[in-house]
Amino acid sequence: MRILLIEPDLVLAKTYCHTFEQNHYKVDWQNSAQKAIITADKNRPDIIILELKLAGHSGPEFLYEFRSYADWQNVPIIILSSIPESEVKVSKSAWDKLNIKRYLYKPTTSLAQLLDAIDELQLVNI
């Protein structure tokens, strides 16, 4: 199981990577949308975890770009963002079209909750 983590903060990224590796996931970390697309193409992740607030191209730009490729329509994406879902001005239908599986608010989502969300997605995709 391979995770692509797209997180701009180095300290948080290290913490998440440690946690995933401890739980036997392979993890690639990128801090920008552009690099993440290249990594996704190279390493074919099973799940993507995405912060919306990124330098350069934003999270939503990554989502639209990523989902525009035929091969990547069904790769599950979890949004893990410091922006609360209520403040993201994206309609429910737009999220559905982008096939977003979960929206987690980063400051209050524990590592255990994040792992649970990943496990749930794995079960769904079996």
Added chain:
Amino acid sequence: MAGEGNYKVKGGKKDSGSDNHRLFIALTEQLKTPLTQIARASELAKTEKYQQESLSNIESSVKAALNLIDNYLLNSEMKIGQQKLLLQPLSAQLVLQEAAHELEPLAQQYNCELVVKNIGRKCPPVMANSEGLKAAITSLASVFIESSQNLSKKKRQVNLITQKQQDGILAGVFSRANGFNAKSLADGQILYGRAKMPFPSVSNSGAGVFIAQSLLDALSAQLKFSRYSNLQGLGALLPISKQLKLKVL
């Protein structure tokens, strides 16, 4: 040469009510990062293997949050006249060294190396306030350190530079690959971050730049965008002290 094509950062100049709200949004937005780091590192610290690293991360994140709060408070107290920043002759380079010392834990956490240096001729004393200038520099440097684009194990340099220019002394923070392009720095786009747009093109809220600009206004200094070699950065253009007029060799 630093200062080549440097110009005053636009935006954030007006001291209106909405700017205060924007600063507050940027500040609270920025505080989420160290607080989230603390929460997650505390969880990870329960695992014996990462205890040491997690605990030192917690310590650095607490310091970063407190530093942000202190600089914001200094700025707010100054605005309401509760705190006055008296200008006196001082060495900008010594202030940069003190700022670097204060920033060391944050730099280590983000795998950065802080380098304090003077470019070109020796700098004469400037008219500034030591506490205010240090707060402005630590605010600016925090933004550059936290916006690290360094995925490799090699440490990235963040440079605290002084340079004598025609119209004063530039004391600033410079780096490469800092996550924001020259135009966004110069236009002051990172001053507001999410306070201005839902998805800004920078990951940092820019609260540090906003606080620095406000503090520098109070010191009769200007926040300037500048380039030096392959580095880009923001700095304070400080007036040279004319009190003693010592000849600098």
